[in-house]
Amino acid sequence: MNDRIRYAPLLERIVSAEEASHHIQDGMVVGMSGFTRAGDAKEVLHELAKRAQSEPLKITLLTGASLGHDTDKVLAEAGVMARRLPFQVDTSLRRKINAGEIMFIDQHLGETVEQLRSGSLPPIDVAVLEVAAITEQGHLVPTTSVGNSVIFALQAKKIIVEINCKVPTAIEGYHDIYQTTDRPERFPMQIVHPQDRIGVTAIPIDPAKVVAIVETGMEDSPAKIEAPDEEIRQISRHLTDFLLEEVKRGNLGYSLLPLQAGIGAVANAVLVGLIDSPFHDLTMYSEVLQDSAFELIEAGKLLFASSCSITVSEKWYHRFMQNLDRYRDHIVLRPQEISNAGEIIRRMGVIGINTALEADIYGNVNSTHVHGTHMMNGIGGSGDFSRNAQLAIFVTKSLAKNGDISSIVPMVPHVDSNEHDVDLIVTEQGYADLRGLAPRERSPLIIERCAHPSYREALHEYVREANQRGGQTPHVLEKALAWHIAARETGSMRTAFKTS
C-alpha cells in the first residue's frame, strides 16, 4: 500500500469496511463520491444496510450523480435512506421516492455545491470518497470521476477513504481540482478552452480528517449502452444535418463549439455519428464521457474532452485503464462545480445535446416526471447546459410504448427546460429550429417536423382550437393535459382524441 498511501501516518488508518462504517451514525448527512456510476465508493455504504437490521439508521445521502453497484437499491430497500440528492437512476429507489417514502431533492448537478456553500443545504458530516492514491501531502487522488468530492471533503468533519487498488495509480494527473471560494469573495473561473487547467491534481484536505481507509478492488459498474436502432440513427443524421446548416449559415465552423452530450444511448449515438461527418478538430466540455468520446478520439476527430466522469462499457473501461498514458493529453476530469458551471458553458457557447422525456408544441421540455408526477431519474446536468448553451438541443424518439405515447404533446405537465432554453428539438422525424420564433410560430413547426405522423392531426386540431381562444401561448386548458390523463387511465394517449 505504500505506493498508494504516500502519506505514511495514514497507513495506520486502514480498517475494514464494516469498521469504517461506524463513523456514520443515525441522522447524519453523508457525501459520497460517484458520478454517473463512475468513481463511486463501493463498500462502506453497503455496511449500513447490514447495520440497519439491528439499529436505527437513517441518513441523508448526497453524491455527484448516480451510483453503480446497486448502492442506491441496497440502501433504499434497507430503509437507510431518508433523503437523497441530487440524482439517481435506480428502480427500487425510484419506487420509494414516488411512494413518498424517501425525500428526493432533484437538483441541477452544478448547483448542489452552491447550496452547500451558502448554507441552503445542511453541511456534510461524513465524506466517503473513492481514491486511487493519497499523495505525500495526504491529498486525495480521485478515480474515474470527481463529482462533488471536493466540497464533501472540505465540509466533512470526518473523511472515510475507499482506496481502489484496481485503478492504476497512473490515473494521477487526469484531474484538475479547482474550487471556488465561499461568497462574498469569489473570482472568475479562468477557463477559456476545454483543455485549460486551473487547479491541482489531488483534492487538498487536512489528512487528520481521514478517520478510516478501506481497501477495495471492484471496477465501476459498466455503462449499459444499447446499440442504436434505426430511429436513433435518424436522430443522429438530422442533428448532423442541422449542424452542417449552421456551418453554411456562418454560425459555426467545422470544429463546431465544445460539445456536451447527456448520458444515454441517443446522445452516445449522436456523437458516434460525427465520426463519418466532415467535422474535425472537435472538443467536448461535458459532464460525462461515454464510449463515443473514446471512439471519436480514436478516429482522430476529437482533440480534447473535459468532463466530470468517465462512464463507459467494460471494453472501453479496460482499454482506458490499460492505456492511461495514451489518453492523458486528451482528457481532463473536473469537479462538477466546474464541469457544470454556467459561467464556463456560456462563455464557450457549448452545444448541449440532452434527452427529453417529452416536449410540448411550444418547446417546453419535461425531462424527469412521467405523467407529470412520477420521477424518472432527475434533471441531472441537462439544465446546467441547456440554459447556458449556444445551442440547446433536445432529442427524443417521437413515440414511446409502441406508439401509445407521443413525445410531442399539447402541454407538458412538468417543465424542466422551458421555451427560453430550448433551441432545437430533434426526433427521428426531423428537427424543429425554434430560435427567434414566437410560440404561435413554433407549434406548427414542432408538429410537422418532430411529431409522429399518427399524432399530427390531433395536435393540429388542438392548436386550431387553442388559437381561437387567443393568447401569446394559446391553450385549451380543459384539454391541455387530456393526453396524459388518457395515458394514465387507458395506457394510451390515443384514447384522448380517438374517442372524442
Add this chain to the structure above:
Amino acid sequence: MNDRIRYAPLLERIVSAEEASHHIQDGMVVGMSGFTRAGDAKEVLHELAKRAQSEPLKITLLTGASLGHDTDKVLAEAGVMARRLPFQVDTSLRRKINAGEIMFIDQHLGETVEQLRSGSLPPIDVAVLEVAAITEQGHLVPTTSVGNSVIFALQAKKIIVEINCKVPTAIEGYHDIYQTTDRPERFPMQIVHPQDRIGVTAIPIDPAKVVAIVETGMEDSPAKIEAPDEEIRQISRHLTDFLLEEVKRGNLGYSLLPLQAGIGAVANAVLVGLIDSPFHDLTMYSEVLQDSAFELIEAGKLLFASSCSITVSEKWYHRFMQNLDRYRDHIVLRPQEISNAGEIIRRMGVIGINTALEADIYGNVNSTHVHGTHMMNGIGGSGDFSRNAQLAIFVTKSLAKNGDISSIVPMVPHVDSNEHDVDLIVTEQGYADLRGLAPRERSPLIIERCAHPSYREALHEYVREANQRGGQTPHVLEKALAWHIAARETGSMRTAFKTS
C-alpha cells in the same frame, strides 16, 4: 451642439426625425435604445407610424426592455410592428400580441445579445440610439440606460442617433461599456464587486455608420410607483425577517450580498423597507434602479449600485439630473449583457427579488402568462437573476381581483422559473423557505405560509387527493388546472371548488 457632438464631421448629419426615419425601410430589423422606460429613443420611431399611413412598412423591433412615450402603443396601433422582442409593458401592444397579430419573442433580457452574436436572431439593420453626447472619437455616450445599445451599434449597418439635449452632459462617466467577443474566443468578465469597472465610458463605433442625428429634448417617461399598501408592507417585513434569520444562521452578514430587485411597487417597497433595518453597507447588482435605490443611498444604507437603467419618478429624475456629481461614486450603468450576466450574478451570489404572477404548491412560478395563455409583460430579467442568485426570492400578494384569484395554485399553467430556481416565496401571509425540500415537503409549507386562508383548505384537499395518486410531485391532472379554467369562465377561482 458643439459640446454634445465633439466629433466635428458628424455635425453635418443633423436632420429632422422625419428625415432620419427614412433610413428605416419595410422589413428591416431595428435595434433601439431603451430599458424599463429609461434612455429610449423618443422621436424617430414615431415617424414610422405616420409613414405607415401611406406606405407598406413593417419592422422587427428589438430594444433593451420596455419603452416610454407610448412608442410601443403608437407602433402597434399603426401596424408597423411585425415582431417585437425581448420585453414590453404596453396595453395596446399586449392586445395585439395576444390576438396573434404581432409576434412577440419573450426573452431573458441577458440573452438577446447572445442570440444576436451567435446568429440565432437575424442581425440588426438600423440602430436608433438615444445619447447625451458624441465624444471626440465619435463614440456614443448613453443617457439613463445602456440596454442592448452596444450590440445594436456594433451590428447595425446604419446608426441613427437621437441626441437628448435635456440630459446634462455630466452624465458622461456613469457608464461602464464592456462587451464580450463572439465565440469561440471569449474571456471571463472580470467583475468581482458591483463597483468594479472593466470598460470605457462611451460606446465605441465607427462614426461613419452614423447616418443621421436628431436633436431631442424630452425627459424619460416617469416610473409609476404606487404607494405601498399594508399588504406590500407586510411582504417587505416578512422578507426582512427572513434575511435577519439568514444572518443569525451565519449564512449572510449584515451587508447581505448584492441585491437585485425587479421593477414594480412590491420590489421597490421591499428595498425601502431596508432603510429601517439593521442592515448596512449594502450594494446592488441589478438591472434597474427605482426610487428606492436613491432613498437607500440618501439614508446612507446603500454604498453602491450597478444597474442597466435608472427608472424613477419625476421627483427623483430631476434630483438625479441636478445632482449628477453627488451620485457619481455610487452608481454605474452597464450593458444588459453585463448587468444580467449569469456569470457575474452567480459569482457574487446576488439576492434576487422578483415578482411572481402566481406560484404553485411545489414552487414553480408563472411570471408572464395570465391563465397560462395571455402575455402580461414578459419574463424580463427575472430568470437571469433567479437562476443564478444565491437566494432567488419571489414575492406576490396572496390574492388578486378582490379575492377571486389566488396567487397560490395547484399547478401553474405556464412555468417561467421552475422548482429548481425558487428558494423563497413571500406573500403578505408569510414566507416559505423551500431550500433543500422535496416537493412533498414544499406543498404544506407553501399553503400554510403563503396562501390566503380562504384558499388553504381547498389547496390542502388537492394535496391530499394528489398524494394518494403518488409520485415525486403528486398531482390530480384532471383538476390541476381547474382553478384557471374556473377563473376564465366565471371570473373566480373559487367556483372551482365551492361548487364541487
